[in-house]
Amino acid sequence: MTTTTLTTTPSSGSVEADLRHVRVVSRKPAIAYVVVVALLALLLALAPREGDTNFRFSAESDAIRIPDVSVPGMTVAWICVALTAVIALAAVALLRVHRSAPLWMSAVFALVGFVAFLSWAGAGSDRDFPVTRLVGGAVLLAVPLVFGALGGVIGERAGVVNIAIESQLLAGAFFAAVVGSLTKNPFAGLFAAILAGMLVALLLGVFAISYRVDQVIVGVVLNVLVIGLTSFLYSEVLVPQAQRLNETVRFTPLRIPVLAEIPVLGPALFNQSLVVYLMYIAVPVVWFALYRTRWGLRVRSVGEHPKAADTVGIKVERTRYRAVLIAGGVVGIGGAFYTVVSVSSFGKEMTAGAGYIALAAVIFGKWDPVRAAFAALLFGFASNLEGALSVVGAPVPSQFMLMLPYVVTLLAVAGLVGRSRAPAADGVAYVKE
Amino acid sequence: MKLELRDITKRFGPLVANDHISLTVEPGEIHCLLGENGAGKSTLMNVLYGLYTADEGEVLLDGEVQHFRGPGDAMAAGIGMVHQHFMLIPVFTVAENVMLGNEPTHGAGRLDIDAARAKVREIADRFGFHVDPDAVVEDLPVGVQQRIEIIKALSRDAKVLIFDEPTAVLTPQETDELMAIMRQLKASGAAIVFITHKLREVREVADRITVIRRGAVVGEATPDMSDAELAAMMVGRQVELTVRKDEPRHTDALLEVSDLEVTDARGAVLVDKVSFTVRGGEVLVVAGVQGNGQTELAEALLGLQANVSGSIRLDGTEIVGRSVRDILNLGVGFVPEDRNVDGLVGDFTVAENLMLDRLSGPPFVTGGMIRLGTRDDFAAKAVEEFDVRTQGIHEPVSRLSGGNQQKVVLARELSRDLRLLVACQPTRGVDVGSIEFIHKRIVETRDAGVPVVVVSTELDEAVGLGDRILVMYRGRVVGIVPSTTPRDVLGLMMAGVPAEEAAA
Ligand SMILES: Nc1ncnc2c1ncn2[C@@H]1O[C@H](COP(=O)(O)OP(=O)(O)OP(=O)(O)O)[C@@H](O)[C@H]1O
Ligand SMILES: [Mg+2]
Numbered sequence: 001m002t003t004t005t006l007t008t009t010p011s012s013g014s015v016e017a018d019l020r021h022v023r024v025v026s027r028k029p030a031i032a033y034v035v036v037v038a039l040l041a042l043l044l045a046l047a048p049r050e051g052d053t054n055f056r057f058s059a060e061s062d063a064i065r066i067p068d069v070s071v072p073g074m075t076v077a078w079i080c081v082a083l084t085a086v087i088a089l090a091a092v093a094l095l096r097v098h099r100s101a102p103l104w105m106s107a108v109f110a111l112v113g114f115v116a117f118l119s120w121a122g123a124g125s126d127r128d129f130p131v132t133r134l135v136g137g138a139v140l141l142a143v144p145l146v147f148g149a150l151g152g153v154i155g156e157r158a159g160v161v162n163i164a165i166e167s168q169l170l171a172g173a174f175f176a177a178v179v180g181s182l183t184k185n186p187f188a189g190l191f192a193a194i195l196a197g198m199l200v201a202l203l204l205g206v207f208a209i210s211y212r213v214d215q216v217i218v219g220v221v222l223n224v225l226v227i228g229l230t231s232f233l234y235s236e237v238l239v240p241q242a243q244r245l246n247e248t249v250r251f252t253p254l255r256i257p258v259l260a261e262i263p264v265l266g267p268a269l270f271n272q273s274l275v276v277y278l279m280y281i282a283v284p285v286v287w288f289a290l291y292r293t294r295w296g297l298r299v300r301s302v303g304e305h306p307k308a309a310d311t312v313g314i315k316v317e318r319t320r321y322r323a324v325l326i327a328g329g330v331v332g333i334g335g336a337f338y339t340v341v342s343v344s345s346f347g348k349e350m351t352a353g354a355g356y357i358a359l360a361a362v363i364f365g366k367w368d369p370v371r372a373a374f375a376a377l378l379f380g381f382a383s384n385l386e387g388a389l390s391v392v393g394a395p396v397p398s399q400f401m402l403m404l405p406y407v408v409t410l411l412a413v414a415g416l417v418g419r420s421r422a423p424a425a426d427g428v429a430y431v432k433e
Numbered sequence: 434m435k436l437e438l439r440d441i442t443k444r445f446g447p448l449v450a451n452d453h454i455s456l457t458v459e460p461g462e463i464h465c466l467l468g469e470n471g472a473g474k475s476t477l478m479n480v481l482y483g484l485y486t487a488d489e490g491e492v493l494l495d496g497e498v499q500h501f502r503g504p505g506d507a508m509a510a511g512i513g514m515v516h517q518h519f520m521l522i523p524v525f526t527v528a529e530n531v532m533l534g535n536e537p538t539h540g541a542g543r544l545d546i547d548a549a550r551a552k553v554r555e556i557a558d559r560f561g562f563h564v565d566p567d568a569v570v571e572d573l574p575v576g577v578q579q580r581i582e583i584i585k586a587l588s589r590d591a592k593v594l595i596f597d598e599p600t601a602v603l604t605p606q607e608t609d610e611l612m613a614i615m616r617q618l619k620a621s622g623a624a625i626v627f628i629t630h631k632l633r634e635v636r637e638v639a640d641r642i643t644v645i646r647r648g649a650v651v652g653e654a655t656p657d658m659s660d661a662e663l664a665a666m667m668v669g670r671q672v673e674l675t676v677r678k679d680e681p682r683h684t685d686a687l688l689e690v691s692d693l694e695v696t697d698a699r700g701a702v703l704v705d706k707v708s709f710t711v712r713g714g715e716v717l718v719v720a721g722v723q724g725n726g727q728t729e730l731a732e733a734l735l736g737l738q739a740n741v742s743g744s745i746r747l748d749g750t751e752i753v754g755r756s757v758r759d760i761l762n763l764g765v766g767f768v769p770e771d772r773n774v775d776g777l778v779g780d781f782t783v784a785e786n787l788m789l790d791r792l793s794g795p796p797f798v799t800g801g802m803i804r805l806g807t808r809d810d811f812a813a814k815a816v817e818e819f820d821v822r823t824q825g826i827h828e829p830v831s832r833l834s835g836g837n838q839q840k841v842v843l844a845r846e847l848s849r850d851l852r853l854l855v856a857c858q859p860t861r862g863v864d865v866g867s868i869e870f871i872h873k874r875i876v877e878t879r880d881a882g883v884p885v886v887v888v889s890t891e892l893d894e895a896v897g898l899g900d901r902i903l904v905m906y907r908g909r910v911v912g913i914v915p916s917t918t919p920r921d922v923l924g925l926m927m928a929g930v931p932a933e934e935a936a937a
Contacts, residue, residue, distance in 0.1 A: 313505020
């Protein structure tokens with residue numbers, strides 16, 4: 001056997017740079033555009049409406065007032081549809097020269113399409129479209145979703161799938177209601193909600209991490225369990241003693257000077273209660289913690305490749321436990337929203353599936369806290385539309401409007417979001433040899 | 434630091450993977466462990482690194498008994514390990530991987546990325562190689578990934594370094610560089626344990642050699658022993674180290690590939706207008722430095738690549754655009770490059786893995802049901818024939834040693850009626866005895882009149898096994914030459930120099 005020495009040695013450097021490249025085009029945006037244009041046109045053609053649409057941008061009390069805008073509804077709607085059609089055509093034309101539609105095009109498309117829809121929906125109504133409320137309501141509806149999604153992101157980044165977000169929200173809402181009522185102190189309620197979320201998380205941890213029960217199954221069982229328990233306690237304990245146990249004092253809105261004066265957005269975003277401000281802080285904090293701290297690096301490592309983490313001396317189970325508990329606490333804050341911010345009492349199954357939507361936001365947001373929060377906002381926005389449309393008496397059946405958040409997700413995921421990749425060890429228990 | 438292992442015994446159920454093994458490694462010494470697949474080398478190293486707890490025996494560092502409860506303890510004591518399967522987090526950057534578990538912070542848990550980057554650069558500079566601390570690990574070639582493993586160990590001031598088959602995935606040039614690094618480490622006083630199946634490497638760097646067979650030490654060897662002597666000591670019999678094959682008896686061109694082009698999702702052309710033919714009864718070796726499109730070419734032959742244009746004709750049938758199942762049913766055998774990812778289902782048993790691609794009909798499946806008896810008979814025969822070292826056909830395949838897993842894949846693919854065999858790195862991580870066997874089986878397949886395509890980064894294998902050699906560089910064919918071509922010409926071609934120029 002001879003040894004080989006190579007005179008000119010091929011290096012294993014960047015092969016990629018030397019390769020010929022061809023342009024990859026994605027057809028998805030163009031297809032999504034065409035579908036949406038067709039649907040919008042169909043809607044306008046089949047259900048035409050008469051009259052003007054009024055958009056209101058500020059309330060009487062605002063410091064800076066923007067005048068209301070009144071436009072002929074159907075005309076504007078058709079113009080907007082025409083615009084979206086132009087964008088769709090442009091995207092198709094781009095495809096022909098082997099280019100895909102840029103992201104800003106999708107943003108413009110979404111905005112124009114949305115205006116078309118609103119103009120049609122509000123046409124002929126004697127009520128104004130409260131644009132500020134459209135935004136503010138969306139933020140409010142999104143609060144539990146955002147906290148739920150943040151908790152989901154933390155858990156899954158550590159490799160534990162948290163289907164139990166729903167039950168953590170519900171447990172948080174329940175305990176915030178009881179403790180908040182007993183103490184007549186919303187802070188105590190908030191604190192109790194955090195503990196309740198962590199308690200559910202602890203159960204999840206024991207079964208999923210220590211006993212390696214399938215994480216999805218544990219999550220579903222926990223959801224059923226908590227729904228059952230809270231419903232039972234609600235009718236057996238809370239209802240008979242509603243005054244003592246189920247009547248909280250809510251957080252009062254805090255108006256932030258200056259910021260609250262910004263037209264349209266100011267009143268919507270900066271005249272809210274403490275929990276909403278907590279949400280604004282929580283999103284960047286979670287991002288920072290995950291990507292810029294030792295804790296976050298370790299959490300992500302056990303979610304991606306627990307064995308590798310183990311070989312550098314990281315305690316996989318302990319890291320996962322801690323992450324799951326923290327996640328539970330975060331979700332708990334979202335639960336408190338229901339009973340010490342939104343309304344002042346607990347109701348049976350009042351979270352109504354928000355936990356599952358939060359779970360969708362986690363995936364839609366590609367397991368990133370900021371994206372997931374925006375996804376949750378989008379859901380909040382879509383759910384809020386329902387309320388706004390019924391104010392102006394839009395002719396859309398409410399059942400259809402309830403579908404909207406899901407339709408929006410489907411379109412957005414299919415048309416805009418690229419392939420998303422879960423943490424590699426997500427949902428996989430770590431077994432040491 | 435001086436490392437001493439005393440009477441280490443490790444059992445997995447009834448199997449004694451390490452049977453009273455004792456070993457001493459002095460500072461400034463490279464100590465090679467030689468042994469067949471499944472001899473217990475990795476197990477011993479995992480005990481040393483705290484990943485497994487020994488049933489008996491003790492580990493001593495500088496004369497002091499150590500009690501490792503986990504790899505963290507071993508690391509703190511100054512032991513670093515470059516694993517057979519890299520322990521890197523693919524989506525992390527180089528700096529993140531290096532600092533994980535030992536993170537510099539600004540206080541309050543905030544990562545000091547700059548310090549981590551500086552550390553990577555400092556260690557890389559010390560050994561004269563370049564690594565971008567901000568590159569994401571999964572985008573890097575394996576050779577570079579391995580250096581990150583080394584940097585990782587050194588960043589923790591490891592004084593004892595374990596290399597478990599580090600060269601199995603390296604190109605010849607990367608191997609040479611690794612040897613140089615190992616010598617440097619040795620000069621700085623580290624104690625090094627080096628595991629490899631390549632005897633040439635052993636002779637090149639080893640100071641002392643310990644041979645292990647079936648869990649026990651069978652003796653010490655010296656670097657001046659010949660390959661044949663080393664191989665015999667390891668396997669316990671004489672081993673044929675060169676491939677023995679007769680002149681090919683060609684039939685017609687059965688595999689015709691023309692203008693084949695494969696692009697990835699980002700538009701990089703990985704296989705660029707490749708054309709070649711393989712006749713029945715002929716082995717064509719696709720050679721080249723890892724990552725120049727050979728893998729993608731092979732995968733395209735099985736229909737595993739998404740963006741493929743051009744034509745692949747097997748016996749006149751066009752197979753571009755067909756499903757993998759169709760292609761398998763046409764009689765294409767495929768040995769994937771990474772057995773853990775594409776070749777085996779780790780949690781399935783040996784028997785289940787052996788019938789994995791034959792679930793669509795007889796003899797193993799009738800009426801939608803698996804015939805367990807037929808399967809087990811077949812599995813028992815295959816295990817026997819391919820000498821797979823396992824505790825039984827019902828053992829999960831993930832528990833087998835690396836080389837034995839490879840034999841399971843080969844046993845499955847070679848025991849079908851084939852009309853084409855595509856094998857990627859068929860002998861990667863396989864011991865000399867098994868290489869002999871695998872090569873023999875591939876030659877038998879060829880002699881049965883089947884066209885064979887072998888992807889290999891090993892020059893020895895390319896020259897020994899191939900009838901013709903196709904050299905790829907940056908996705909393109911540099912040339913197709915007979916296997917009698919001198920090695921240095923092949924080496925130049927692998928660096929992209931056209932055949933005529935290289936020969937000149
Ligand atoms: N976790 C485990 N459970 C059961 N058996 C195991 C386990 N790990 C290894 N073994 C068995 O122990 C034996 C020694 O395996 P080991 O991985 O140490 O071999 P090796 O010498 O490193 O071989 P190779 O050269 O193929 O890597 C093998 O028979 C293997 O099947
Ligand atoms: Mg091994």
